[in-house]
Amino acid sequence: MKVAVLNFAHGHADGYLRHLHGIAGVEVGACDPEGFRQAESLAEAGSPGGTVFFGTYEEAAEWADAVVVCSENAKHREIVEVAIAAGCAVLCEKPLATNLEDARAMRHAAAAASVPLMVAFPVRFSPAFATLRERVATGALGDILGIVGTNNGKIPRDRSWFTDPALSGGGSIVDHVVHCADLIDALIPQRAVSVIATSNRILHPHVATDVETSGLVSIEYDSGIIATIDCSWSQPESASSWGGLTLEVTGTRGSVKIAPFAPHVGGYDAGGETWLPYGSDLDAAMIDEFVSAAAAGTQPQPDADVGVRTVAIMSAALESARTGSVVKL
């Protein structure tokens, strides 16, 4: 099994590469034509087998059975289409695309070529989410009435493309809405019918001049379930952790709040407060799922369908934040 990481614009790429090296029977390739990483630093992450380097996406895709696309959001479609054309199974960073048209085209291309297309939503692999899903499925919470999601993190300031709308597609709404939207999608069979959002640029005024940094996105689902997602880049630079994600589900028989990134050992070191997270490695679980599905030729979850649905919510939120109106899906 040959798996290549294509483009290293996204911070998760290094971790994916490291984990791929740890999977028995996987040969690892990398293609970083824009030079986000020094070749030596990529090699350092490598196993005894090392990493095979490619100068172009086409060469890498020709070599690989499966690829992980970690480019800037706006380039996902172009790179994913190269990989699909070469018959590779694809794991694409989130959001699947910066607009609905690209997302649908990617889904169509994968379906037409019969190759698996998976979207990188690692929180799906959280044990806390699994137990929440179980509780909802068994009816322990009764009928679901409302959901509040939060995905707050530090502004990704070491990666300037995150705040360049031409490359990212937008700010915190693009970066953070899709994770919670994906979890809700997996939790309930209902589909989003309308979105209204409000945003501002009060946080990080000197870092992010062209995109929103805070946002509240309200979604209505087709049975009347209401959800609100806080997608703000509101975790301060001084914080000892990157941020986190929570999902609070309220039903007619109870409520559950999960915080998959909350488990940690806390304390203080010479630099101030310290935060030692523990628990499952969600990225690793996601990569494992992708690699085994690619090997078996099956479609892993989260798939391109939920990728498209989450892009639809994200795009509607951007539009609503701009116009102030409710956007119907």
Place this chain on the structure above:
Amino acid sequence: MVLKVGIIGAGGISHSHAPHWVTVGAEVSVYSEVGAESLANEFGLSVASSLDDLFENVDVVDICTPTTTHAAIAVAAIEAGKHVLCEKPIGRTTAQANAVADAAHKHGRQAYPAHVVRFFPEYVALKSAVERGQIGDIAVARYSRGGEGATSEWFFDDALSGGIIIDQMIHDIDQARWIAGEVVRVFARQNPPTVDGAVPRNVVAHVTLTHASGAISFIQGVWGPRGMQFRTSFDVAGTDGTLRFDSTSPAASTVDENLTSVAIESSYLPPTSAEESPYLTQIREFAAAFEGGPPPRVTIEDGVLAVAIAEAARESIARGAAVEFDADAVLGSEGALA
């Protein structure tokens, strides 16, 4: 001189006011269509035989009746020359709330809404930190309040209570204004919807506010099933930091006691602690104001605007769209000058 206070209404909230008036040394009487004797016996109050009888013998009227009666009683008390403390909301509608404010201005009496959350220490800590600039300019805030639903039937009659938004979420609507300033836009959703005036037993509502500063606030209100523990939380982010609180985590004491196999009925009101009750802190501050001391931390205009924002949220639900909000227009020229 001993402050003479007349409580009207002997239902749930009167039990969180009466003992504290006694503690601050007031002479307290109560008038209620139901339950006056029992409240009087429990806290050592005297019983008034009628509203007029009560008005004749007190300086301050504390209104603890169901929502729709608040404004008319408040106006009558003010016209009788009394200062007024009124349980929230001060009116079922903005018009009613404004009538109380107008009467107070016209007759030169003090009138305050009992927005008790402004006296809870965690919210006080948040407010002071924001005021001294500890977290910079507010960008985004979240507030949540939930637990098992109210116990009296009238809460589920929309005409009487205004439902979860006017009855319960008004607390966090007031907090959101207190922390991030005036509101200019309101969006809300509720599930299940209120149909034919019947508020659902189990209900969730989400309200999003845009403030004049550009800051945005989100409020979740839940009336849950029986047995759901009451909890509140906030998470406020500014340009220089964040402040958060969750009532389910920071307990000064963690106790399991008197455990039995029978479920203990949880309380609609927040759990008590060994610290001074915020309900007492609230009564202390209003008592001092009524006796000529400094003005309290909440004004009648705060009470009017909280009702008006809650009404705007209800309008947003009805229209399925965001609603623009103009505080000056709500208060009118008299209120805006006050």
